[in-house]
Amino acid sequence: FLGEQPEERAPMIVHAMESVAAGVAPFEIGVQGLGVFPNWNRPNVLWAGVSKGSAELTHIANALEQRLLTAPTGKAFHPHITLARLKTPCRDAENLKKRLHDAVQRLLPAPFGAYELRTISLMQSTLTPSGSFYTELAQVPLTR
Numbered sequence: 001f002l003g004e005q006p007e008e009r010a011p012m013i014v015h016a017m018e019s020v021a022a023g024v025a026p027f028e029i030g031v032q033g034l035g036v037f038p039n040w041n042r043p044n045v046l047w048a049g050v051s052k053g054s055a056e057l058t059h060i061a062n063a064l065e066q067r068l069l070t071a072p073t074g075k076a077f078h079p080h081i082t083l084a085r086l087k088t089p090c091r092d093a094e095n096l097k098k099r100l101h102d103a104v105q106r107l108l109p110a111p112f113g114a115y116e117l118r119t120i121s122l123m124q125s126t127l128t129p130s131g132s133f134y135t136e137l138a139q140v141p142l143t144r
Helices: 007-021 054-068 093-107
Strands: 027-039 042-052 080-085 111-117 119-128 131-141
Touching: 007 054, 007 119, 007 131, 027 080, 027 093, 042 054, 042 093, 042 111
Parallel strands: none
Antiparallel strands: 027 042, 027 111, 042 080, 119 131
C-alpha cells in the first residue's frame, strides 16, 4: 500500500513493479484464518490471512517500498486479503465486536483455499460515501 500518489508517478511505479517482478517466479498463495486491523478494541478491517507464500509477498512488498517510498514506513508487512472495512462509529459496536470475534475464533483454523499468483497489479482505490471502488491501472507478470 503506497498511499495517495500523484498520477504522474504511475509510470515510475509500474517500472518498479516490473523490476521487482522480473526476479520473482509465480508462486502459490494459501489463505487461512481471519483477523482484524488494527486491534480488537477498534476493528476497522476484517482480513483473511496468508498461510503459504507470505515470504514471497513480503519480499515483493519490501522491494517495492524500498524503490518507491523516500521514507519507508518501518512497519512490518502483514500479508493478508482484506475482506471488509468496518465503518466507524457503528451502531451497537460492542455487540458487533463480540459477534465478529466469535466468528473469527470459529474460522481461525479453516483453510479457505489456494491459488497461483502470476501477476501483481497497481490498483487505484476511490473512496465514496457508499464504499470503496477499485480500478486496476496496470498488471505486471512475475517472470523469473
